Amino acid sequence: MKVIYTDSLVIGGGMAGLRVAIASMERGYDTIVLSLVPAKRSHSAAAQGGMQASLAASVKGEGDNEDVHFEDTVKGSDWGCDQQVARMFVNTSPKAIRQLATWGVPWSRVRKGDRQVVINNKRVTITEKNECHGLITARDFGGTKKWRTCYTSDGTGHTMLYAMGNRAVELGIQVHERKEAIALIHDDGVCHGAIVRDLITGELIAYVSKATTIATGGYGRIYSVSTNAVISEGIGTAIALETGIACLGNMEAVQFHPTAIVPVGILMTEGCRGDGGLLRDKDGHRFMPDYEPDKKELASRDVVSRRMTEHMRKGKGVHSRYGDHLWLDITMLGREHIEKNLREVREICEYFLGIDPVKDYMPVRPTQHYSMGGIRTKPTGESPTLKGLFSAGEAACWDMHGFNRLGGNSVAETTVAGMIVGEYVADYCGQNSPSISTKLVEKFLKREQKKISDLLERDTGENPYEIRNEMQKIMMDKVGIFRNGPDLEKAVEELKVLNQRAKNIVVRNKISSSNPELVDAIRVGKMIKLAQCVAYGAMLRTESRGAHSREDFPERNDKEWLKKTLTYWRSEDDDLPEVEYEPLDISKMEMPPGSRGYGVDNTIPNPETEKRMAEIEEIKKAHPDADRFEIQQLLNPIDLPEKFKGKNERIGRGFK
Amino acid sequence: MSDQEEKGRTLKISVLRFNPQVKGDMPRMQTYELTEAPGMTLFIALNDIRENIDPTLQFDFVCRAGICGSCAMVINGKPSLACRTLTSTFPDGEIKLLPLPGFELIGDLSINSGKFMQEMNERVESWIHDKNMNNVDLTRIEERMDPDVADEIYELERCVECGCCVAACGTKQMRPNFLGAVGLVRLARYALDPRDKRTDEEFYEIVGNDDGVFGCMTLLGCEDYCPKDLPLQTQIAYLRRKMAFVK
Ligand SMILES: Cc1cc2nc3c(=O)[nH]c(=O)nc-3n(C[C@H](O)[C@H](O)[C@H](O)COP(=O)(O)OP(=O)(O)OC[C@H]3O[C@@H](n4cnc5c(N)ncnc54)[C@H](O)[C@@H]3O)c2cc1C
Ligand code: SF4
Numbered sequence: 001m002k003v004i005y006t007d008s009l010v011i012g013g014g015m016a017g018l019r020v021a022i023a024s025m026e027r028g029y030d031t032i033v034l035s036l037v038p039a040k041r042s043h044s045a046a047a048q049g050g051m052q053a054s055l056a057a058s059v060k061g062e063g064d065n066e067d068v069h070f071e072d073t074v075k076g077s078d079w080g081c082d083q084q085v086a087r088m089f090v091n092t093s094p095k096a097i098r099q100l101a102t103w104g105v106p107w108s109r110v111r112k113g114d115r116q117v118v119i120n121n122k123r124v125t126i127t128e129k130n131e132c133h134g135l136i137t138a139r140d141f142g143g144t145k146k147w148r149t150c151y152t153s154d155g156t157g158h159t160m161l162y163a164m165g166n167r168a169v170e171l172g173i174q175v176h177e178r179k180e181a182i183a184l185i186h187d188d189g190v191c192h193g194a195i196v197r198d199l200i201t202g203e204l205i206a207y208v209s210k211a212t213t214i215a216t217g218g219y220g221r222i223y224s225v226s227t228n229a230v231i232s233e234g235i236g237t238a239i240a241l242e243t244g245i246a247c248l249g250n251m252e253a254v255q256f257h258p259t260a261i262v263p264v265g266i267l268m269t270e271g272c273r274g275d276g277g278l279l280r281d282k283d284g285h286r287f288m289p290d291y292e293p294d295k296k297e298l299a300s301r302d303v304v305s306r307r308m309t310e311h312m313r314k315g316k317g318v319h320s321r322y323g324d325h326l327w328l329d330i331t332m333l334g335r336e337h338i339e340k341n342l343r344e345v346r347e348i349c350e351y352f353l354g355i356d357p358v359k360d361y362m363p364v365r366p367t368q369h370y371s372m373g374g375i376r377t378k379p380t381g382e383s384p385t386l387k388g389l390f391s392a393g394e395a396a397c398w399d400m401h402g403f404n405r406l407g408g409n410s411v412a413e414t415t416v417a418g419m420i421v422g423e424y425v426a427d428y429c430g431q432n433s434p435s436i437s438t439k440l441v442e443k444f445l446k447r448e449q450k451k452i453s454d455l456l457e458r459d460t461g462e463n464p465y466e467i468r469n470e471m472q473k474i475m476m477d478k479v480g481i482f483r484n485g486p487d488l489e490k491a492v493e494e495l496k497v498l499n500q501r502a503k504n505i506v507v508r509n510k511i512s513s514s515n516p517e518l519v520d521a522i523r524v525g526k527m528i529k530l531a532q533c534v535a536y537g538a539m540l541r542t543e544s545r546g547a548h549s550r551e552d553f554p555e556r557n558d559k560e561w562l563k564k565t566l567t568y569w570r571s572e573d574d575d576l577p578e579v580e581y582e583p584l585d586i587s588k589m590e591m592p593p594g595s596r597g598y599g600v601d602n603t604i605p606n607p608e609t610e611k612r613m614a615e616i617e618e619i620k621k622a623h624p625d626a627d628r629f630e631i632q633q634l635l636n637p638i639d640l641p642e643k644f645k646g647k648n649e650r651i652g653r654g655f656k
Numbered sequence: 657m658s659d660q661e662e663k664g665r666t667l668k669i670s671v672l673r674f675n676p677q678v679k680g681d682m683p684r685m686q687t688y689e690l691t692e693a694p695g696m697t698l699f700i701a702l703n704d705i706r707e708n709i710d711p712t713l714q715f716d717f718v719c720r721a722g723i724c725g726s727c728a729m730v731i732n733g734k735p736s737l738a739c740r741t742l743t744s745t746f747p748d749g750e751i752k753l754l755p756l757p758g759f760e761l762i763g764d765l766s767i768n769s770g771k772f773m774q775e776m777n778e779r780v781e782s783w784i785h786d787k788n789m790n791n792v793d794l795t796r797i798e799e800r801m802d803p804d805v806a807d808e809i810y811e812l813e814r815c816v817e818c819g820c821c822v823a824a825c826g827t828k829q830m831r832p833n834f835l836g837a838v839g840l841v842r843l844a845r846y847a848l849d850p851r852d853k854r855t856d857e858e859f860y861e862i863v864g865n866d867d868g869v870f871g872c873m874t875l876l877g878c879e880d881y882c883p884k885d886l887p888l889q890t891q892i893a894y895l896r897r898k899m900a901f902v903k
């Protein structure tokens with residue numbers, strides 16, 4: 001029995017995982033990171049567009065601050081987010097970006113003087129101020145009032161991930177690569193680490209820790225077409241669910257990005273539209289202003305994706321052998337801009353489509369992109385039900401995105417949550433000593449060992465790839481952008497059957513060491529459980545909120561549905577998750593529910609909303625001299641680790 | 657699109673098979689035949705083989721979009737990223753795949769380039785060296801940087817640690833400890849960065865030798881195969897001049 005002991009075990013070497021590991025290491029705790037692949041190859045590397053932080057250095061960001069960022073984030077979430085967490089996030093994001101600057105990220109900088117940009121299909125000259133020259137600049141992104149998305153050309157995620165990876169090397173943090181956590185070790189409501197499979201030798205190893213953090217990214221690959229990396233299969237999320245104690249939040253909240261290329265589903269960054277790109281239909285017509293005259297192409301992602309789908313349903317899509325699509329047109333940006341700021345886009349067009357975006361339109365359609373749901377945590381990042389288990393990044397439902405996340409808010413979340421949760425992880429390491437018997441470790445090791453040997457010994461049964469492909473198709477066809485009762489019911493039933501079939505998987509390749517088929521066979525049952533959480537949660541939620549859009553319940557129903565979905569998988573024998581709801585308390589909201597400002601507002605209001613509005617007015621009246629920080633503390637008091645409490649300075653405004 | 661492509665021609669993909677984890681296994685070439693689909697990349701083709709013909713075939717893909725550097729292999733003699741290689745670019749439909757040389761083999765086309773890159777990162781100390789870094793007040797406005805300098809650093813930071821340059825390097829074949837273009841360009845990246853306070857002498861300690869910049873014979877293999885088109889030649893030349901002045 002191989003057992004490795006550490007203080008802080010971090011499962012996942014993407015940005016969220018690395019940042020948590022850095023935090024616990026800096027506080028002096030022994031830290032190990034596990035990753036399926038070398039950390040720098042994690043999916044975080046693929047983020048091209050940028051990171052939101054209200055630095056307000058570019059002239060188009062003037063007037064921006066934490067409050068504006070907060071409003072955008074809450075609106076974007078369709079009031080589904082946790083406002084306390086959203087506050088913690090917006091207040092810390094400027095510090096996160098500035099810290100990354102000291103760690104080496106070559107953020108694109110403000111250049112003083114005139115520059116030409118494309119806004120609403122027109123070339124406009126904007127003038128950057130002399131005093132802002134050399135500060136971190138920002139670009140426009142969907143759903144934001146100000147230009148707030150900081151970037152490094154088109155390689156933001158790559159440069160951020162490399163800076164963190166390098167920092168981890170500097171600190172001597174061990175990253176155990178090609179290792180897969182396949183179960184958590186827990187006892188009596190406390191998590192003690194994980195059972196891990198070495199993907200080269202096949203050996204099972206027990207990692208025993210004080211604190212365990214899951215930062216394994218999203219679960220996009222439960223859908224057949226996704227912008228996510230092929231390793232974004234949600235296994236970390238699934239092993240938390242399989243404890244029967246930890247729960248997942250808002251699994252039905254799945255984001256579709258408007259512009260992935262057809263057919264392969266590779267993302268064309270939102271920067272394309274942020275920088276001025278347009279969407280066109282089969283007649284070359286720019287259709288977004290017809291639907292969203294105000295925000296047009298830069299409406300929130302869920303809105304643009306739905307409008308595109310609506311437009312294609314009207315027969316305006318371009319027909320292709322892979323189904324209908326629309327066009328993304330960035331030709332007006334010109335060669336120089338594309339080759340400098342959107343070079344990755346050009347490369348992808350060249351290699352995967354054989355076209356030149358300087359001259360040609362790109363075939364795009366909405367594609368699965370982001371998992372808002374994940375392991376439910378408290379604001380500290382700890383599971384409310386399983387002690388010692390933490391989660392951060394896309395794997396977590398922390399929850400600042402609610403039912404729709406804004407572009408640029410996710411890489412920002414990985415860093416900010418990594419910083420904040422990392423401090424709480426370190427606190428936990430300091431307060432707890434491991435008290436775990438070898439018997440317990442052995443029990444979990446043997447259980448997992450048996451599952452694998454059963455798999456290898458079975459002679460007849462189901463093909464893991466067929467099962468996976470069926471699951472992905474069900475999710476794509478029946479739990480996609482537009483959802484409805486009958487389809488969701490079918491999906492739930494069909495997934496139940498798949499869940500049973502997955503218990504009888506057989507592999508053709510019988511070796512226990514490095515064996516890709518075995519890896520997939522171990523994963524597929526876990527992925528189906530996640531798919532079931534998504535489909536079942538979607539079926540039960542009879543309203544439309546953010547990315548969850550029900551054709552049979554088009555209105556956002558604040559009266560009955562202002563609550564988070566929590567899913568549990570109590571027993572291995574269950575064939576459906578158990579669902580509970582956690583209310584979102586309006587009486588504590590800094591920003592009570594309102595209209596997002598898209599289309600007609602058909603919200604079913606909650607009577608509490610008006611009460612809270614009046615209360616907020618009262619509080620403001622009672623404190624006529626309070627500044628915006630004091631008001632925020634009165635309306636939405638938050639607790640942050642001491643080192644992140646300070647106010648953020650901005651050029652020309654100081655700390656105001 | 658020709659009729660031939662409409663129907664889908666037959667591709668012949670030969671792979672060097674070898675699993676060092678299995679006792680007694682010997683390297684051999686194995687050829688798979690499959691029907692080409694429109695827009696098919698090697699990512700799609702290899703997964704097709706694994707799912708439908710041979711589940712034992714090993715290879716690595718992560719982003720499948722040419723971004724993460726996981727899938728470098730030797731494709732018809734050239735080190736390249738498999739995920740962004742369209743099968744249609746091979747007129748006779750015959751494709752020969754070998755694992756990238758110069759790295760520990762995991763099995764078939766899967767190599768442990770992560771381990772090599774980790775060592776490279778440690779060797780060039782691939783991070784900003786600044787004693788004051790930890791004392792920076794994060795609430796204050798960040799230090800300024802010239803926009804052009806930021807862009808130049810980014811140019812060198814686009815490296816995805818894929819290893820193509822290492823596989824293509826004649827010096828590396830002869831000198832196992834040779835740092836390779838990837839390490840040299842990484843060092844150049846930090847030498848360019850005003851935030852890194854290392855002196856030329858300190859950089860010299862790392863690369864001022866025959867396993868470093870003086871070992872490079874400027875045979876250009878690296879730059880020809882770098883999938884991210886990094887200016888490896890200019891950077892190595894620049895580093896060499898800079899280092900030559902130190903001692
Ligand atoms: C194409 C694309 C572009 C994007 N662009 C942007 C953008 O411009 N701005 C933005 O804000 N967001 C963007 N996003 C979203 C953002 O990139 C991700 O949400 C974020 O990077 C996720 O980071 P993470 O650290 O949570 O997870 P990841 O980076 O996905 O890392 C997960 C880690 O977990 C490891 N792992 C997984 N399972 C296991 C297991 N069982 N055992 C051990 N290790 C495991 C993996 O090896 C990996 O190291 C984009 C996403 C995509 C798909
Ligand atoms: S130029 Fe130098 S680093 Fe590049 S391939 Fe030749 S010897 Fe190797």
Ligand code: SF4
Nearest residue numbers: 815816818819821882
């Ligand atoms: S320099 Fe180019 S070829 Fe070498 S590892 Fe980096 S990206 Fe790959």
Ligand code: FES
Nearest residue numbers: 718720724725739
């Ligand atoms: S899989 Fe990422 S570069 Fe090929």
